[in-house]
Amino acid sequence: MSDAPSRSFRDNLVKEIPNLRAFAASLSGSMQTADDLVQDTLLKAWGHSAKFAEGTNLRAWLFTILRNTYYSMYRRRGREVQDTDGIYSSKVAVQGNQDSAIDLADFRVALAKLPEEQREVLIMVGATGLSYEEAADICNVAVGTIKSRVNRARTRLAELLDIKGPSDLGPDRTSFAVVQASNP
Amino acid sequence: MTQAVNDLGRSASPMDERTKNLLGRALKSHYDDLVTAPIPDRFLMLLAELEAKEVRDE
16 A cells, blocks of 8 residues: 555654653553554554655654544543553653752652652653643644743742742842753 | 732732742653653554555455
8 A cells, every 4th residue: 555654754753752752651641541642653653654744843743643643532541540550661760950849759749649640741841842832732822822821830849849939948049040941 | 028919909010930830840841751751662563553454455
């Protein structure tokens, strides 16, 4: 059949599997659900490979399929098995600036508490390398909506993790904040 | 203090860069840990099956 996926499509699909799993696990909170989601996504991508426009972002295209599959088929099941203990392997601390650090396990518990619509966009733009525009296309919402979801997600995470901003740290931090604010 | 407050009484100033930075690193760490996990064989087997099917169908 002329619609058979090309070798390069297959190779690129394989390269995206780790990102698909990571996104699916972040979304569903379950590694088992994630792997089922990835399998469904690969099957659909293979079957619809002719619809993928060469030269566009394969990751964004695959995330769209995975996300739609999750919301139409897996959501409830994902909720039932939501358990951030035991699904992720490591529990190392994340080194922050100077004295601050967030424990990865604590972070994951907080991440799981975010509404899905906030969690998914935070992952997309904060970790997967997708742009705000690509995230907006994937979620079928305006770019402004993505930005506001990311901001709300950050604010909520800071609350859940009890991270204090410079305003709580006194005037000593003012110069530090100015230096930081000058960065893009 | 220096924080601007909008009509709704919420802080209108963006989150401070230190907090943003800290959250950004934690997010990356969470994701990178998942992305570097070993890939189960089932996915490569699935793609091999799909490829074999294409060849048979030709």
